[in-house]
Amino acid sequence: MLTSYRGSIHPLGSTVTDKGVNFAVFAGSAKQVYLCLFDKSGHTEVKRLAMFKHEGGYWSLFIDGAQQDDLYGFRVDGTYNPDKGHLYNPHKLLLDPYCRDFFGEFVWSERHFCHMPVGFLNSNDNACDMPKSKVTQVSKYQGKKPNTPWHKTLIYECHVKGATARHPDIPDKLKGTFLGLAETVFIDHLKHLGVTAIELLPVHAFISEQFLTTKGLQNYWGYNTLSFFTPHKDYLVNGDINEFKQMVERFHDAGIEVILDVVFNHTAEGGIDGPSISFKGFDNLSYYSTPANKPSVYINDTGCGNTLNISNPIALRLVLDSLRYWVEYMGVDGFRFDLAPILARQAEGFSPHHTFLQALHQDPVLQQVKLIAEPWDIGPGGYQLGRFPAPWREWNDRYRDTVRRFWRGDLGVLPELARRIHGSSDLFEHNQRGPLHSINFITSHDGFSLFDWTAFEQKHNLANGEGNRDGHSENYSFNCGVEGFTSDSEITQLRLQMQKNALLTLLLSKGVPMICAGTEMAHSQNGNNNAYCQDNFTSWLAWKNHQQHHPLAFFIQDVLSLRKQFAAFNHPFYVHDRDSRFAVSWFDEHAESLSPQQWREPKRKWLSYSITDQQLGQSLLIIFNASDSVVAMTLPSSAFSSHWQLALTTASTVNSEHNSEQLQVPAKTAWVYTSIKGDEKHG
Structure with missing residues (x-):
């Protein structure tokens, strides 16, 4: 009774x-x-x-x-x-x-x-x-967290199911689950790459939209939240939510942090004609944003029918309570906030002083975790890259687009490329933030994979059932001569070279690098740049020859090893003229300083620059040639030894004369040289 x-x-x-x-x-x-x-x-x-x-x-x-x-x-x-x-x-x-x-x-x-x-x-x-x-009683997380500093962080953006659904060495019952990710074979793969943080696409319980289910499709990515506290049930093996915590603990034991992609901008209840399954039925006006004097209309800054009203203390409390729960009880190390400007938008527009941002900053639990913003949405004033306050980090799409355009061979990209690879000071320095506040990436879950960036110039989204109208039409991609797959060895080699060019640029830029899962194995989505509803082989990683690793995996490892040797990438501040320790120098093909006129030459598609650390006596020389022809480059004088030593190149072959003062830089290649005090070796 x-x-x-x-x-x-x-x-x-x-x-x-x-x-x-x-x-x-x-x-x-x-x-x-x-x-x-x-x-x-x-x-x-x-x-x-x-x-x-x-x-x-x-x-x-x-x-x-x-x-x-x-x-x-x-x-x-x-x-x-x-x-x-x-x-x-x-x-x-x-x-x-x-x-x-x-x-x-x-x-x-x-x-x-x-x-x-x-x-x-x-x-x-x-x-x-x-x-x-x-009714569920959950104990607090007891594991030891890695607490990796930002300057040592490499983020691996990953879908829980897609990462392991096709992995041959993961037991069938674990594939596509939290425990599948926690398998040693997958964690070892991340450690081999040098990953320090795995960023999971939404793991809050979500449902598929009705317009997808009627077409026989599913919401694969998970940006349609049903519950902000419950792990997605399809990712559990035995229905036990503690499996999520077990996964986190195994990642932590391996020194890998767990970051969650969270969706606090809207819910699965949709618009006024959508279902009533939770928030609408408890208090519609407290949880959702409506225009002044029009309570019957939802503000739709998400394109998904509704917008969560974070300015209301009830909705604000829900979000903060959820975040604390995932940190304290589930053990996560940080969050990436989908469509983050919505969370800081007041009636008069976006505010870096919004109550939500202030609440996070003073919260004794949440102020200690990693906070990453996707700094854009479709609402008024929706593009806010660079306006989030410290300690927020931000996805830098300007970096993504600039690097893509440069290696594609676009005209007039050089000045912006220089800003992006050195931390985007024009975006972040104004509010006392540094280069490590920029999350640099070339590809993410949304858009072409890195391989598809080199294989498709047009999106191929017919499988989504929207007549190829969905997804971005401009991807700054370059198909290397043939649209789609080919057996042409020259095109295949060029595509591999282009992927390496992008990765080398990413991993030797100032900022926090992020790679999308599958990048290291040349994953393709067959040209689909909006695979949000493709819960199938289109999205699931194909682990071919996984025990030997793909050449790109080894290349990532090599570039990261080089990055770790040079303190310039750890430096939390921007380098300007007359810096007491670091110096950045830009050269033309004759080893002369680039003149203002040369910076403005639209057809100049090559760049040579050095980063010097006087304190440690080390210098990097990086050469990019995004043009379609060989460029003869004279190497500048080496700062600390008699010769530059070749460290890395994306070229398929290396001329035996590569250490001479004159370097013939092949088209679409990148080269990295080192100069270290006391190191006179060359060869």
């Missing part, structure tokens, strides 16, 4: 105690909230209990005898008036916004819609198609 009475509103969600379980939710202007208990099958509602109202719109109920793994949901009664933004409908079973786990699956049906059509309350009960919240 269960006994219930008034409980506590702290903490929100379900909390297990020695006597029973406390339930607490926020349901702003509701008239009544009901806690619905279900049997172990999740099919039958066995009890419906009225909750107690507290000040501020909070509701609670304590149940003696309730216990771990009990299944439940909520029904909320109140005003139904879409014109006023009120969507209370007691016929809808709602998922607890704070549930740590749930049981069952979400099934699309018309029963989920609050109204049918808009303006007419839908009285169909949706409980049979809803997962049930599950």
